[in-house]
Amino acid sequence: MQNISLLEVALLLGLVSESQLEVSNYQVDSRSIEPGGLFFALKGERSDGHLHLAEARRRGAIGAVVSKGYQGPDFGLVLLPVEDVLEGLQALAKENLNRQRPYIVAITGSVGKTTTKDFAATILSASFRVHKSPASHNTKLTLPLTILNRPGGEEVLVLEMGMSEPGDIRKLVEIAPPDMGVVTKIALAHAAFFPGGIEEISRGKREIFSHPHTTIAVFPYDLQDVPADKKKVSFSLDERASDYFLSAAEGRFYVDERGIRAYQFDLPFKQSHILHDFLAAVAIARQLKMSWDEINRQVASLQMPHMRFEQFAKNGVQFVNDAYNANPESMRAALSNFPEPKEGGKRIAVLASMLELGSFSVDAHREAGQLAQRHADHLLVFGEEAAPLCEAFEEGKKPSEHFIDRDALALRLKEIMRPGDVVLVKGSRGMQLEKLFDLLD
Numbered sequence: 001m002q003n004i005s006l007l008e009v010a011l012l013l014g015l016v017s018e019s020q021l022e023v024s025n026y027q028v029d030s031r032s033i034e035p036g037g038l039f040f041a042l043k044g045e046r047s048d049g050h051l052h053l054a055e056a057r058r059r060g061a062i063g064a065v066v067s068k069g070y071q072g073p074d075f076g077l078v079l080l081p082v083e084d085v086l087e088g089l090q091a092l093a094k095e096n097l098n099r100q101r102p103y104i105v106a107i108t109g110s111v112g113k114t115t116t117k118d119f120a121a122t123i124l125s126a127s128f129r130v131h132k133s134p135a136s137h138n139t140k141l142t143l144p145l146t147i148l149n150r151p152g153g154e155e156v157l158v159l160e161m162g163m164s165e166p167g168d169i170r171k172l173v174e175i176a177p178p179d180m181g182v183v184t185k186i187a188l189a190h191a192a193f194f195p196g197g198i199e200e201i202s203r204g205k206r207e208i209f210s211h212p213h214t215t216i217a218v219f220p221y222d223l224q225d226v227p228a229d230k231k232k233v234s235f236s237l238d239e240r241a242s243d244y245f246l247s248a249a250e251g252r253f254y255v256d257e258r259g260i261r262a263y264q265f266d267l268p269f270k271q272s273h274i275l276h277d278f279l280a281a282v283a284i285a286r287q288l289k290m291s292w293d294e295i296n297r298q299v300a301s302l303q304m305p306h307m308r309f310e311q312f313a314k315n316g317v318q319f320v321n322d323a324y325n326a327n328p329e330s331m332r333a334a335l336s337n338f339p340e341p342k343e344g345g346k347r348i349a350v351l352a353s354m355l356e357l358g359s360f361s362v363d364a365h366r367e368a369g370q371l372a373q374r375h376a377d378h379l380l381v382f383g384e385e386a387a388p389l390c391e392a393f394e395e396g397k398k399p400s401e402h403f404i405d406r407d408a409l410a411l412r413l414k415e416i417m418r419p420g421d422v423v424l425v426k427g428s429r430g431m432q433l434e435k436l437f438d439l440l441d
Contacts, residue, residue: 002152006063006078009038012095013065013088019078021062026148028089028141035060039077040089041067042141049085053077065089086141093144094175102131102154104176105284108161108169108208109184110201111330112277113138114305116184119281121158123298127290128155135305136324138162143172156288161208164356165193166200169207173214180216180287181208181230183223184280185273187329192358218283220276233287235279237272244283246275255282263292265299271309273333278302307434309334314440316419318342322426323433326354328364334426335368338375345420349376350413350436352427353383365389373398376424378416382409383431410439 003022010017024036030052033039039056041049041064053064054075063078065088070081082088097104105124107117114136121132131154133146138160146159161172173181186202194200202223209217209227217226221236236242245256253265253275267278285295304310307324318341322334331354338347349372357364365385369392372379379400381390390402403409413436417423427433 002149006038006080009063009092010080012092013080013082015080015082017078017080019063021078023062026089026092026145027056027061028145030056030059030061033059033061037061039064040085041065041070042085042089043067089144089148090140090171090175093147096147097176100152102157103128103180103288104178105156105158105180105182106161106173106176106178106208107158107182107184107280108138108163108205109182110187110189110205110327111333112184112273112280113160113162114324115274115277115308116182116280117158117160118305119278119302120182120284122301122303123281123285123290123295124156124158124288126294126298128288129153130156130158132158133160136160136162138172139164140168140171140175144175147176163201163204164190166204167207169204170210173207173211177211177213178208179214180218180284181214182218182280182284183208183220184277185220185329186223187327188357188360188364189327189329190356191327191360191364192356195358197360216287218280218287231287233283235276235283237276237279244279244286246279248275255279257286263296265296267299268302269304271333271337273330273337274304274309309337311339317417318422319437320422320424321434321437322424323352323431323436325429326352326427326431327357328354328360328367331368331426332371334424335371335375338424339422341422342420345418345422346377347375348378348380348413348417348421348423350380350382350409350423350425350433351386351389352381352431352433353385355385355428355430357385361385362388366392369393370395380409380413382406382427382433386427406435407439410436414440 006019007017023038025034026038027033028040033056039061057075065080068081107113121130124130131150137146163169217230218233221234221239221242234242235244255263310321365388369389373396379393381402390400393400
């Protein structure tokens with residue numbers, strides 16, 4: 001909703017303004033404001049946006065949505081006072097879609113939603129004008145910004161929807177009702193907020209299908225209780241009975257569509273979890289009537305998101321940077337797809353805590369340690385919560401070391417790795433394990 005006046009924005013928020021200044025961008029971080037921006041002064045746990053109005057103005061903001069109780073200076077900004085700044089942001093995004101609505105594909109899941117979103121957007125761009133959520137902008141805060149800052153004129157909007165607490169997906173769906181809802185994989189992510197475990201998490205994720213506007217449901221074959229009033233489209237790497245089934249033979253990949261061999265792909269990746277996300281993206285494209293040749297032409301352009309199984313070599317060591325996030329399912333996928341080292345090399349797993357697992361934490365870390373026994377030769381563990389992971393790995397009589405200090409971890413890694421080794425680095429977002437790479441220089 002760019003290039004509309006502050007007067008129009010005010011009307012949409014139920015306010016009155018006489019300003020004809022045009023808004024060019026919408027931000028909640030004053031450091032991201034560009035000239036012509038509208039700043040939303042949110043109150044968070046660590047900061048209050050009202051304290052950053054002056055900075056927003058210095059960076060070119062023309063207005064700010066503020067809380068009604070704000071009594072401070074305007075710093076030359078047009079102030080739009082509302083009861084709740086976040087609700088104002090969400091309402092504005094919802095109205096934006098009412099004014100100019102593209103076809104919306106909404107993707108959620110505990111694992112693979114960002115990769116699926118990026119793959120789907122890349123494939124669809126062969127036939128449509130597409131806009132997608134940047135990075136992992138999938139919250140009640142960042143999804144509205146994605147909607148408001150889109151350039152306009154899109155035929156398809158591919159949105160990622162995340163869930164940290166019960167009801168999150170339903171709220172996002174209210175803001176941006178999808179035409180097609182997609183679920184990737186369900187796992188014990190943010191399980192501290194879901195005491196019912198997988199079943200409760202699955203129920204929350206299935207809210208992506210809850211809006212009456214949603215007519216197509218794309219989901220893994222084993223997902224239960226998909227609403228009967230949707231067109232059901234399943235996909236799987238294991239079940240031939242699924243609508244879309246992917247198999248491999250002699251380095252090539254084949255997709256069956258509803259039981260009939262449909263297409264052969266030469267793919268730049270072979271890891272099972274990435275193939276799963278690719279198949280989901282294929283299912284999405286086929287529902288939008290893309291031909292197999294159109295899909296295939298985009299394969300060469302597919303790229304993994306940052307810090308999702310990124311592979312690179314340095315000083316003869318092969319690194320796998322999977323440090324963006326971790327939960328039991330994604331940890332299982334990373335370990336199960338641990339690349340083989342060169343002859344004489346070893347596999348070193350550097351694994352950090354999986355956070356927000358609540359009562360499931362100890363068992364989940366132990367299971368990860370047991371799985372690591374089968375795939376790693378040496379284990380370095382980072383974080384207090386991950387101690388059971390280290391203990392379980394040691395039961396396999398392989399070397400395992402536990403660290404609380406990141407510098408000490410980096411020093412030990414430098415001591416043990418040799419040319420020909422493969423190093424897998426993975427942990428929850430809060431562990432910021434990617435900082436390890438800066439310490440290895």
